[in-house]
Amino acid sequence: MAQDPWETVVSTLSSQMDVAPTQFFATFSRFEWAFGQEGEDYTFTPPKPGINWSKVGQAFGGKFFQLVKADHVASRIISDPPQMIENVAGVGLRFQATAPTCGDASAVFHALARIRNNLFHGWKVGLEADDRQHIADGNAVLRIAYDYCENHPKLHTVAHHLIYV
Template identity: 75%
Template sequence: MTQDSWEIVAATLSAQMDAAPIQFFATFSRFEWAFGQEGDSFSLKPPSPGISWDKVGQAFGGKFYQLVRADVEASRIIADPPKAIENLAGLGFRFNATPPHCGDASAVFHALARIRNNFFHGWKTGLEADDRQHIADGNAVLRITYEFCNNHPKHQIVSHHLMYV
């Protein structure tokens, strides 16, 4: 049995990917990187790598949360937040039965991280309707996040990091 070349595999997988997930992953991962460029402002306590979504949410606060609530697309992440994936011993990955409550800015950022985790670690048979909706919701929240950063004197550097190294 002959195997396809890596180029064919990569091109096939890329052609099968919808534009919305590509947009979500490109912008979400860049936001993670941009938050990390701000030293300890948004990162987990050393030596743990990663972003503290609680710190991000606290820095963005109630005004950001109200912007998300006021947006028709983005507000769906509050009304219907993504469920968390759990690793059940002997059964593999499954979605938790109840999604976490999404009642503040920190919860919104945790929901974005769950969208990413669910898509990366969840089922790969295709984008289910729920995945598609959460990715669309996430893209709307990322748009609001960019606009919020871009118009906020303290967080403008984050929006700058999205485009410039």
């Protein structure tokens, strides 16, 4: 069997991607990068790499959480947070029986990270209704987070990093 050229593979995958997940991946990954550009304020203690979503949530605080809670679409991430994937020996990947609660800004950012992880590591049969709902919720939260950053004295540089390298 002949293998398709790389350009055909990329073109096919690109044409099959929905706009909403593409928007979520692009903006969430850029948020991750932007928080990393802020030095060690939002990262794990070295040598562990990555963004510490608890620190991010603490920086955003209760006012941000209230903005998410007040938004019709974004608030669904609080009332119906995404479940966590676990790798069970002998069974493989599955969702934990109960989704974590989402009661503060840190939990909201952890929920966004779970949406990303579920899409990257979950089943690839297709986007199920639950996945589509969480992506819509996540995109709404990211919009609120961007607006919040833009108007915050310390977080405005995060908003700047979203567009400018």
